Amino acid sequence: MASTSSGHIVSSYEEELIELTRLTSEMGGMVEQLVISATDALVRVDHEAARKVVSDDRLIDEKQRQIDELAVSMIARRQPMASDLRKIVGSIHVATDLERIGDMAKSVGRRTIQIGGQRLSNQLYAGVKHMSELVLAQINKALDAVTTLDDVVAVQICDADEEVDALYMSLFREFLTYMMEDPRNITDCTHLLFCAKNLERAGDHATNIAEAAYYIKTGRNLPAELDARDDD
Amino acid sequence: MSEQIKVKMRGENVCVHYGEKQALFDVNLDIGTNQVTSLIGPSGCGKSTFLRCLNRMNDTIDICRVTGDLTLDGQNIYDRAIDVVELRARVGMVFQKPNPFPKSIYENVAYGPRIHGLTRDKTEMDEVVENSLKRAGIWEEVKDRLDQPGTGLSGGQQQRLCIARAIATKPEVLLMDEPCSALDPIATAIIEELIDELRENFTIAIVTHSMQQAARVSQKTAFFHLGKLIEEGDTEEIFTNPQNKKTQDYITGRIG
Amino acid sequence: MSDASMTTQHALQGQAAERRRRARHAADTRLRLYGIGAITLAIGLLGILIFTIILGGHTAFTQTHVRVQFPLTAESYNAEEPARSNWRGVIDDAMAEIFPDAVEGGNLRTRTQILTNNTQFFVRDAVLAGDYEVGDTVTLEVPASDPYDQLNKGVIKRDTPEENRRLDNDEVAAFDSLVENGQVSRPFNWGLFFNADSRFPEIAGLSGAIVGSFYALMVCFLISFPVGIMAATYLEEFAPKNRLTDLIEVNINNLAAVPSIVFGLLGLAVFLQIFGLPRSAPLVGGMVLSLMTLPTIIIATRAALKAVPPSIREAALGVGASKHQVITHHVLPLALPGILTGTIIGLAQALGETAPLLLIGMNAFITSPPGGIFDASTALPTQIYIWADSPERGFVARTSAGILVLLGFLITMNAIAIFLRQRLERRW
Numbered sequence: 039m040a041s042t043s044s045g046h047i048v049s050s051y052e053e054e055l056i057e058l059t060r061l062t063s064e065m066g067g068m069v070e071q072l073v074i075s076a077t078d079a080l081v082r083v084d085h086e087a088a089r090k091v092v093s094d095d096r097l098i099d100e101k102q103r104q105i106d107e108l109a110v111s112m113i114a115r116r117q118p119m120a121s122d123l124r125k126i127v128g129s130i131h132v133a134t135d136l137e138r139i140g141d142m143a144k145s146v147g148r149r150t151i152q153i154g155g156q157r158l159s160n161q162l163y164a165g166v167k168h169m170s171e172l173v174l175a176q177i178n179k180a181l182d183a184v185t186t187l188d189d190v191v192a193v194q195i196c197d198a199d200e201e202v203d204a205l206y207m208s209l210f211r212e213f214l215t216y217m218m219e220d221p222r223n224i225t226d227c228t229h230l231l232f233c234a235k236n237l238e239r240a241g242d243h244a245t246n247i248a249e250a251a252y253y254i255k256t257g258r259n260l261p262a263e264l265d266a267r268d269d270d
Numbered sequence: 271m272s273e274q275i276k277v278k279m280r281g282e283n284v285c286v287h288y289g290e291k292q293a294l295f296d297v298n299l300d301i302g303t304n305q306v307t308s309l310i311g312p313s314g315c316g317k318s319t320f321l322r323c324l325n326r327m328n329d330t331i332d333i334c335r336v337t338g339d340l341t342l343d344g345q346n347i348y349d350r351a352i353d354v355v356e357l358r359a360r361v362g363m364v365f366q367k368p369n370p371f372p373k374s375i376y377e378n379v380a381y382g383p384r385i386h387g388l389t390r391d392k393t394e395m396d397e398v399v400e401n402s403l404k405r406a407g408i409w410e411e412v413k414d415r416l417d418q419p420g421t422g423l424s425g426g427q428q429q430r431l432c433i434a435r436a437i438a439t440k441p442e443v444l445l446m447d448e449p450c451s452a453l454d455p456i457a458t459a460i461i462e463e464l465i466d467e468l469r470e471n472f473t474i475a476i477v478t479h480s481m482q483q484a485a486r487v488s489q490k491t492a493f494f495h496l497g498k499l500i501e502e503g504d505t506e507e508i509f510t511n512p513q514n515k516k517t518q519d520y521i522t523g524r525i526g
Numbered sequence: 527m528s529d530a531s532m533t534t535q536h537a538l539q540g541q542a543a544e545r546r547r548r549a550r551h552a553a554d555t556r557l558r559l560y561g562i563g564a565i566t567l568a569i570g571l572l573g574i575l576i577f578t579i580i581l582g583g584h585t586a587f588t589q590t591h592v593r594v595q596f597p598l599t600a601e602s603y604n605a606e607e608p609a610r611s612n613w614r615g616v617i618d619d620a621m622a623e624i625f626p627d628a629v630e631g632g633n634l635r636t637r638t639q640i641l642t643n644n645t646q647f648f649v650r651d652a653v654l655a656g657d658y659e660v661g662d663t664v665t666l667e668v669p670a671s672d673p674y675d676q677l678n679k680g681v682i683k684r685d686t687p688e689e690n691r692r693l694d695n696d697e698v699a700a701f702d703s704l705v706e707n708g709q710v711s712r713p714f715n716w717g718l719f720f721n722a723d724s725r726f727p728e729i730a731g732l733s734g735a736i737v738g739s740f741y742a743l744m745v746c747f748l749i750s751f752p753v754g755i756m757a758a759t760y761l762e763e764f765a766p767k768n769r770l771t772d773l774i775e776v777n778i779n780n781l782a783a784v785p786s787i788v789f790g791l792l793g794l795a796v797f798l799q800i801f802g803l804p805r806s807a808p809l810v811g812g813m814v815l816s817l818m819t820l821p822t823i824i825i826a827t828r829a830a831l832k833a834v835p836p837s838i839r840e841a842a843l844g845v846g847a848s849k850h851q852v853i854t855h856h857v858l859p860l861a862l863p864g865i866l867t868g869t870i871i872g873l874a875q876a877l878g879e880t881a882p883l884l885l886i887g888m889n890a891f892i893t894s895p896p897g898g899i900f901d902a903s904t905a906l907p908t909q910i911y912i913w914a915d916s917p918e919r920g921f922v923a924r925t926s927a928g929i930l931v932l933l934g935f936l937i938t939m940n941a942i943a944i945f946l947r948q949r950l951e952r953r954w
Binding site: 045046047048051117118119120121122123124256257258 | 482485509510511512517522
């Protein structure tokens, strides 16, 4: 790939591209950390930690704003072409999706705060935690794909999203059974179910990031059959 | 989308030598009818040389030798049967520096039709002049001073006058050799808008140093490097997703 | 610029830098002073030259005239056949009336010499033009002869000892008496321009030379202008670049440097001896001069053609103009100011050229302007040459006056060249 093989004639342009990559990775790291913290707070029903998650989301929003500004300024000043253009446009997409994942983590944090005193079955928490790990792996791989511009991994990530969806469906059924068993659980279960839903959505955004990586690398959109996701 | 476009001019295995030095190597390039084809590449890459082959402007250089096939509507333009003067009436040219004749605006436009005997009387000539100036988008600015020298206009107006002069002979193909390089951005934008309008009636090939300009005005883009045609294709494709690494490096501003 | 960026900041400060700066400024000033000095010298020399010429020649622009009343007596004037009158007798009668004592002293002959030798012809022309009876008088302003003219202008000085003076005391006194009577005047010398050459300086003029030069230049222009433009156009626009054209080019440049007398020899050998053209004729003079002017015109034309911007040629070719259309419609009109300037300068050179004209005999003594290009004639520079060679006192001033007239023509032609250039070149 040219962007890695030889630098721009205008070195400040090259530096800005590197800065854009750095900001994206940094934001990726922050989002991963936030998802981990949110899941952790949820599993432990730690309201304090959950509040921190909610407030930390602002840092991620700030990061996204930085990336947007840099990207827009580069488009305005450098008239990027070809791979550079794709990289900048891709970075905007990645940042948006990362920000959405951050929002998902924040939602999880909010719901954690609302979950009441008595504890549900550990099995349910374990299911959500498992889901979180799966999604985190997806996010992690997607961010790697963006950094290394690996289109093969990107396709793999999109395929793997079905796994996350399947896990969510099974969790959903599990929660349903649980709620039917004991209506007193309904409030907390619903909260937990929404958390699982949020994580599932985070997985979708990870897929989007992988698609952006694919676009940056190849200039093409991932085929439509890989593109099956509910967009809202 | 390019499949149904008819080929207006075609170059096959075009090689150009300036004395001992070879300037073009086996270039194969089609110019589609009613399309704008832009030729881009670093200085000395042969894009202007190729453009000048299309109306045989290279003939004026003694040491220049052109081989290969260049056709206009399937007819070889380097054929003995082709009269170069008639060819240039069919394949008009606009140059880098606005170069109106040091004559009146009217005379500038009327010159081509006059020497080719395209009009029968003064009324007809007036019409041709007016139409050409209108098409070149400069009529409103000059209609009251047609008898004033063309050299008195601003750079952008001069270039539009030159375009009017070129289209007055009703050419089929219009070659433009960096038509905006001497103009300010507003004048450039006006010319670009004009090129887009002219596309309806003419086939246009344009050499430009500005990749943004190529991206803006053309449907097809051909990238030349060191006398070779490296890549050609839809402009959109070339500027978002070029297939060749050299093209990629050139258009993104890396050393190619 | 690059120096400034190469040296470090501190190298531009300090004592050494100050010294360097001062040396540099001093050198700049010196160079400018050398230039001013050279120009002052050149202008000074030119000024001295022109000053001396004017000093020597200005007197020739006026001419002493004596107003004399010529009585037409029965003895001298033949009323029946005026043309057969004794005009010298008429003059003698007139002078006898003015100087009665000279008749007794027997020096009436000397007195009549106050008037120009050609007075009889002036009287004749005046009388034949009118209808005179015996007993009438004809009053004429007659040019004074050269010595008296010079005396009147102060060239012959009264304080010179009599034995060294061209006029003795008696003659001076006679002339002074005419002055006292108010018969002597000194009007502008139109004769200088409207008279042809003469042995007598007081009535010698340049008209023959001016007309001769005009004819010669016309012939020269008619030959060298078209030929020069054609040749230059071919060389610049059509000729292939090869050894032959290189050789032609070198030779044209060399031709411009060939001494003019060589062209005169060529004219003598070819035009006069082989072709048998008339000697001393402006035709041959013009032909010889055109040989000299050709290289100048060719070089100037080629330079003018080269100076036409290539963008104009491209523009014309681009709309499908053929080679001859490009040249005749665009290149030549644009080059015209340059071509005309070169031509006029070439012609001005030709106007001042003497040597070749001497060899083809345009230094003959001709007392009437040529009627055409086949008539024998002189030209301005050869006329000056002839006068410079003449012993009479009056010709000294007339030589200088001739030079001034020639310079006047040259300046006028150059001014026209400059005017044309400025006027025509503004078009692009």
